[in-house]
Amino acid sequence: MDKIVIHGGARLQGELQVLGAxxxxxxxxxxxxxxxxxxxxxxxxxxxxxxxxxxxxxxxxxxxxxxxxxxxxxxxxxxxxxxxxxxxxxxxxxxxxxxxxxxxxxxxxxxxxxxxxxxxxxxxxxxxxxxxxxxxxxxxxxxxxxxxxxxxxxxxxxxxxxxxxxxxxxxxxxxxxxxxxxxxxxxxxxxxxxxxxxxxxxxxxxxxxxxxxxxxxxxxxxxxxxxxILPDRIEAGTFAIAAAITGGDLLLLDAPSAHMHAVIAKLEEAGAECRVEPGGLRVIGPDELAPIDLVTRPHPGFPTDMQAQMMVLATLARGQSVITETIFENRFMHVPELCRLGADIHVNGNVAVIRGKARYTGSIVMATDLRASACLVLAGLVAEGKTEIRRVYHLDRGYETIEKRLRKVGAKIRRYHGAPS
Ligand SMILES: CC(=O)N[C@H]1[C@@H](OP(=O)(O)OP(=O)(O)OC[C@H]2O[C@@H](n3ccc(=O)[nH]c3=O)[C@H](O)[C@@H]2O)O[C@H](CO)[C@@H](O)[C@@H]1O
Ligand SMILES: C=C(OP(=O)(O)O)C(=O)O
Missing domain, CATH: 3.65.10.10 (Enolpyruvate transferase domain)
Structure with a gap:
């Protein structure tokens, strides 16, 4: 089984092509x-x-x-x-x-x-x-x-x-x-x-x-x-958060911004700059992130498929955020893993209360589902030292060669084949 290893702390900068959804x-x-x-x-x-x-x-x-x-x-x-x-x-x-x-x-x-x-x-x-x-x-x-x-x-x-x-x-x-x-x-x-x-x-x-x-x-x-095929709004949103939390500057080529209003609104509320440019969506991370509250809803509401990733951003903000999941009853599987890396998150039913500002330190973590895996990659990007993500077959369901693409924009991330599960 493959694993992904990230050495956190790099600021992401450059252009990333958003692929088909x-x-x-x-x-x-x-x-x-x-x-x-x-x-x-x-x-x-x-x-x-x-x-x-x-x-x-x-x-x-x-x-x-x-x-x-x-x-x-x-x-x-x-x-x-x-x-x-x-x-x-x-x-x-x-x-x-x-x-x-x-x-x-x-x-x-x-x-x-x-x-x-x-x-x-x-x-x-x-x-x-x-x-x-x-x-x-x-x-x-x-x-x-x-x-x-x-x-x-x-x-x-x-x-x-x-x-x-x-x-x-x-x-x-x-x-x-x-x-x-x-x-x-x-x-x-x-x-x-x-x-x-x-x-x-x-x-x-x-x-x-x-x-x-x-x-x-x-x-x-x-x-x-x-x-x-239409470009992937969830992939674009995941990369947008990578830019926001690393204080980066990414131009997400062909990002379908027209379908991303709810995600863009939360990024802006957190202090990121989001600009629709002719080639795509530019996202620039702020010096300090502000807390956000959100509730997942069917489109055009905030997508459940972005909840785990946005939770990483919330953990890094100064202050308290509240995230409510209304679409799936068990979509907080990433919380214990984020807590192992240093997050302070308390879950009560479908509500997660997040106290910032987390100082992540790298560790071995286990991917449990697709977007949970993506959120662990995001946490790894900002964690001090080495984060090792196992069971990345979940990630490969929805992100094409994420490690190669993030490496191109400055992340220190590699895949190793045949790791223990
Ligand atoms: C391949 C694909 O496109 N997957 C997406 C699709 O999943 P998927 O199409 O499975 O999700 P649905 O929109 O059907 O599910 C929404 C809610 O309705 C419930 N439900 C659904 C059908 C049904 O017959 N009975 C029922 O109770 C589900 O358990 C869930 O609580 O939409 C979800 C919600 O945006 C996304 O998270 C998934 O990424
Ligand atoms: C939940 C997801 O996909 P699926 O419906 O295919 O499980 C997803 O894309 O986040």
């Missing part, structure tokens, strides 16, 4: 299943999750080629198994997003139930409720869920909560249903909008993505297309 790429890879011919994606991030999705697609009968430019040909799926097996779903929950396109296009899908995950229970009841409303029959057995329908029929679906994956899954199924579907209380995340753009290019008729009501008029068939 993991959370856009994964549902788009699934959307390729809907096309009559091959789809090509550009600016695809080289991430283990993207590879896992490719593996799943190949298992379904797709031909998949390339990586940064990725071609997916779904022609062979017609005769394939239409199944997402446990071994893949357990490593990547986004696997369940093949259900909608398989059901919409082929009338059947069998997907392993994802079960819990490090950050929470994460049920898929809303996905299934949506499919059922479209006329699918649902059956659970042997840890798998089967969804089946001859031809889906458009319906009005009001989600109990704004679910990103649920909205995407049902949107894909509905794009090939007979008649009109209206999704109410739909998720408004940019990655939902991105999926609607891609489905639209493929020939789907979708209006309202980006608002909480999405209308989909089903069509009989969809085409393969060519599309460049």
């Amino acid at each position: 993991k959370n856009a790429a994964l549902p788009l890879q699934c959307a390729a299943l809907l096309g009559d011919g091959p789809t090509t994606f550009r600016h695809v991030p080289r991430l283990s999750d993207v590879q896992t999705m490719n593996q799943l697609l190949v298992g379904l009968g797709c031909a998949v080629e390339g990586d940064r430019t990725l071609m997916i040909d779904p022609t062979g799926v017609q005769d394939g198994p239409k199944e997402a097996p446990y071994e893949l779903v357990k490593t990547m929950r986004a696997s369940v997003t093949v259900m909608g396109p398989l059901l919409g296009r082929h009338g059947f899908a069998r997907v392993s139930l994802p079960g819990g995950c490090a950050i929470g229970a994460r049920p898929i009841d809303q996905h299934l409720r949506g499919f059922e409303a479209l006329g699918a029959k649902i059956r659970m057995s042997h840890g798998y869920v089967e969804v089946k329908a001859k031809r889906l029929k458009g319906a009005r679906i009001n989600f109990d909560m704004a679910t990103v994956g649920g909205t995407q899954n049902v949107m894909m199924a509905a794009s090939m249903a007979k008649g009109t579907t209206v999704l109410e209380n739909a998720a408004r995340e940019p990655e939902v909008q991105e999926l609607a753009i891609v489905l639209g290019k493929m020939g789907a008729k979708i209006a309202g993505a980006g608002s909480s009501t999405i209308e989909i008029e089903g069509v009989d068939n969809l085409q393969g297309i060519d599309h460049a």
Whole structure:
């Protein structure tokens, strides 16, 4: 297993290219299943999750080629198994997003139930409720869920909560249903909008993505297309915090600032300077960080995927910050590890009270999930001495060669292969 070693204290300066978004790429890879011919994606991030999705697609009968430019040909799926097996779903929950396109296009899908995950229970009841409303029959057995329908029929679906994956899954199924579907209380995340753009290019008729009501008029068939993937707002936000906490100056090339208002607002509140420039977003760290309070919310609120990283910033501010997590019930797994490095954080339910200003000292720490890993990298950047992060396979799910890219802007960070777990 790999480990990452950081010698803290370097100020980050220079330009960093923001790569394609993991959370856009994964549902788009699934959307390729809907096309009559091959789809090509550009600016695809080289991430283990993207590879896992490719593996799943190949298992379904797709031909998949390339990586940064990725071609997916779904022609062979017609005769394939239409199944997402446990071994893949357990490593990547986004696997369940093949259900909608398989059901919409082929009338059947069998997907392993994802079960819990490090950050929470994460049920898929809303996905299934949506499919059922479209006329699918649902059956659970042997840890798998089967969804089946001859031809889906458009319906009005009001989600109990704004679910990103649920909205995407049902949107894909509905794009090939007979008649009109209206999704109410739909998720408004940019990655939902991105999926609607891609489905639209493929020939789907979708209006309202980006608002909480999405209308989909089903069509009989969809085409393969060519599309460049949206840059990653979470990667950009993580690097922005790296600049802010190291007193650095980073220009984040192609950062999707228009989708980052809530994160930029908190960075500015903490005293960082954020400037939208023609090439991207420039972030300059202040001499001293101010405390911040935040509550995670569905988009356009503060994203839960930035909560752990922003907590590192809060620990370094002079004064008390309060962070409330409302999306996932167990997303404070990074707190004990940050405390081992020197943070003063008290958690009560879904509220973390952070007393600054931490003086981090390097140690061995364990990554527990993707964004927890990113927050440990950030803490390592400012810790005195050496920080060793283990289980970095979590990090590789969502950040492409983070150590190489941070090294280019001045960080003293290296990856070692084959470390103990
Ligand atoms: C691959 C991907 O895009 N992942 C993102 C996606 O995850 P994902 O799509 O899994 O997250 P959801 O938006 O569905 O989850 C939001 C909340 O709704 C709950 N819920 C969801 C569906 C359901 O059927 N029932 C239910 O109770 C979840 O447990 C969670 O508490 O959005 C999350 C929230 O922005 C992000 O943190 C993830 O990075
Ligand atoms: C929670 C995340 O991803 P996933 O939904 O794929 O687990 C994330 O990207 O932070």
